[in-house]
Amino acid sequence: MTATTGHTHPTDPDAAGAAGPIGYSLPLSPSGQASMLTPPPWHFSGEILMVDYRVDPDAARRFLPPGLDAGADPGAAAAVFATWQWCSEDGAELADPAVCRFSEFLILLGCAFEGRPMARCPFAWVDQPVPMVRGWVQGMPKQFGAIHQTRPVTVGRAGSRLAPGGRFDGALSVHGRLTAEASVTVERRSERPPALHDVPLAHSLVLPRWVPSDAPPRPRLVASEVSGVEFSPVWSGPGRLALSGRPGTDLALLAPVEVGAGHVFAYGETLHGGRLLGA
Amino acid sequence: MTATTGHTHPTDPDAAGAAGPIGYSLPLSPSGQASMLTPPPWHFSGEILMVDYRVDPDAARRFLPPGLDAGADPGAAAAVFATWQWCSEDGAELADPAVCRFSEFLILLGCAFEGRPMARCPFAWVDQPVPMVRGWVQGMPKQFGAIHQTRPVTVGRAGSRLAPGGRFDGALSVHGRLTAEASVTVERRSERPPALHDVPLAHSLVLPRWVPSDAPPRPRLVASEVSGVEFSPVWSGPGRLALSGRPGTDLALLAPVEVGAGHVFAYGETLHGGRLLGA
Amino acid sequence: MTATTGHTHPTDPDAAGAAGPIGYSLPLSPSGQASMLTPPPWHFSGEILMVDYRVDPDAARRFLPPGLDAGADPGAAAAVFATWQWCSEDGAELADPAVCRFSEFLILLGCAFEGRPMARCPFAWVDQPVPMVRGWVQGMPKQFGAIHQTRPVTVGRAGSRLAPGGRFDGALSVHGRLTAEASVTVERRSERPPALHDVPLAHSLVLPRWVPSDAPPRPRLVASEVSGVEFSPVWSGPGRLALSGRPGTDLALLAPVEVGAGHVFAYGETLHGGRLLGA
């Protein structure tokens, strides 16, 4: 357990016997093995269904924290369904299929930091607890939802091939309410990855204050540090998208004013940690 | 609603107004559209992880109903994990990803009917209600479980490629208890499909008696009628398998006495109905 | 395994060795212990939230099978949320809390058989597989849903007491879509049980035909045979109800045209089997 790995370490490192339980995250325990999260890097391999769309640029701006601006294409947005496998550096989770897979839906807004194109994720949902908490560790606002996505098939008649005319769908429900539906009918291979899936994500690192005497929390702007980005060939075609957030939440502000192309592809990356923006 | 499709039809077809609600299955309703099940044919496209194994031949025989015998290779068995997409003839369910996908785990025992090789499914679990009830309609003993399966990946580091050395795992939990775990490390392309996945299934069509004055139910032996069978290339290699049924159920009788090769492949078929065996 | 209990028994009872696997239901197995269902009687103890409402009488009639008529109060209906514990005759399931509890939502329509008041259940949803399949065995059209219901509390501030002004809510989602919401604000103790919860249920016993050469299925009208009915005191007050079925199903036909009183109470019964009506 060293500072290098970012693990929690004893409050008095000289008093080994009294150091107390350890771990990368809660739960702390004598060996550190009870930690719910493993330390990064985390590897991800996913199957993605993505729909480009446009939101009201003013609404999008209201979701951007200080330091980010709307960039070159205000109002550019995307809705992304993904089915992931993930593992830690040693790959141990891959032997446990009840742990290493999850699904995700997220919204991306185009933005820029000091002129560099980035993406902002105002909303995200996953269907497994480890990725949800891991989201909060990195400033990504992951909530819990039921996420379903059709996949290309290679045999049989229950699905589309990844070929012209193939249709693929995604659906998100939150607390039993249908919240997002997307569909892509692929027509052609794209020459480049979808723009909003090929830029860094800028998150706000912040957790609610629990001890009233602490200073109020100040969100810090961080960029996720990734390596090993890989895209499969990207199939694209007309997209469809509907969003219907629970009344009173602000999801409705990001409803589509125009829906563009959809994309189906596989994507891999390794996530290492965060880097302060503007620090 | 006609006899040809097998739909429930009015008890007095001449009295249209009094005919009552209709449907292929419960719930019956005025239009028939409330039916939980659609009539066959049903198309299936699945990704399969399968482990061949051997059980005590005497135990296997005790699971065979009258009319089936142990066939040429008594004790041959297989454990099968599958992630399916399914749809009805018109494919409508494919637009509803919360409906058209499910996972399954089942056990197969080699057997024969009048000298013809078949497979018997003594236990099966799925994670969606429509396939579960559909199982009971066809005499397949589908129960409910939590089923997880790793999949081949094509990009990134969170999973194996479908290539020599690739490892794939499956796990079944029933009522919160780990019930089956399987693993395959693929080494080579097989020349033919796994034997127990390439023969007809023989089920016992029976539902508990509800009205005491009815005659006791007599299971009828039926073979599933399928068409359009397609196999992807099959990758094979050493398999691993553990079964641990809740005490008092008979699953333990079918524990492995020897574990053989495992297989990873995609499979498609269309299921049309049942055919009485020996009638 | 005897005819008396309605268990599946050997097709040739004289040929013990060849009798094959047995069981009250699928899965059949050597000992019969693998059966997903136990034979009745089944005991139920539940906490109920019920809202009386009225539907279009013509719509209600279209859900009634031959033999049932609309009775004395055409259009009378109720929406019922229930959280149940259940067990078999020996009570064994009560030691397994992951098995013995489930939630349910159902709709009841007032009707009559030969002048006797009864209730018809055109739609029902549960959140556990055993009650779902058990529904089909008795002709009750149980599907799968996510069902939530607030309960009276006796300490703390997170809920209402079962006392004047107490509010209790229920919600049903099906395949991730909000399908029913109900609310009751109790005001007073009622002098008698809610009418539609105090009459026998009339179901249609029918399963889809699987073997095309079989005769088309003919639904048989059966009444559930119950004993040991117990009601707690019933608290009543204004109810609220909204139904929103997936387009194309017939649930919308049974939307409220008027919403009446709601009721909160506990209810117990023992279910023994079915009795043919009009046979």
Add this chain to the structure above:
Amino acid sequence: MTATTGHTHPTDPDAAGAAGPIGYSLPLSPSGQASMLTPPPWHFSGEILMVDYRVDPDAARRFLPPGLDAGADPGAAAAVFATWQWCSEDGAELADPAVCRFSEFLILLGCAFEGRPMARCPFAWVDQPVPMVRGWVQGMPKQFGAIHQTRPVTVGRAGSRLAPGGRFDGALSVHGRLTAEASVTVERRSERPPALHDVPLAHSLVLPRWVPSDAPPRPRLVASEVSGVEFSPVWSGPGRLALSGRPGTDLALLAPVEVGAGHVFAYGETLHGGRLLGA
């Protein structure tokens, strides 16, 4: 949005227009209404099944952080199942039964801070995302599990009355593996609340470091601030408990060396925030 409520507020409060999205927690949004969590106070009303037990005192000490000692009764522990309703100050969540209920299982270890008896929670699991994340905000190591608990019934035969001889059970599964089972057969009314449920909880406030240049996280010892504690009458009798953690986690260190009395009761409290211990 003020510092008083602990909400995230703008990084530059003078630049209102550029203040960016706000909220008590992620997700931040223009109105703050997208926040997954509401600010405390949070009210809780729960039904509890608790078993007192003893662990190896040395093992228990290894779970205590600096500042806490084993107190007057080293090795005292409890396993607690709870079914909760919760709501924010305005009670709004109570109208949404899919949101305001969750189940929990946790372990408590007796300990002391500067001579004051407290309880340490080394492990906790819940079945809803909001309480899980809220746990991390307060330093409580909540993970995700499937939690089931039988309840007292007042009518019918499917359960025990809260009366001598009544038996109540709880079960926890984590990632599909049975992890804890407890049972209580109540015999008598207790004169006082169970000791470990009637002392403050001492948590470790810490989140993994995400930005490598930040200082390593140092857990801070905090006590939960609660008010409005209410106990129903407590029924007690012999308890049973089994724990079986996934190999490699440290849960096995806290397995029972002796199992004592069990208790069934209702409990209410309001949680306001945290107070640093020893600061």
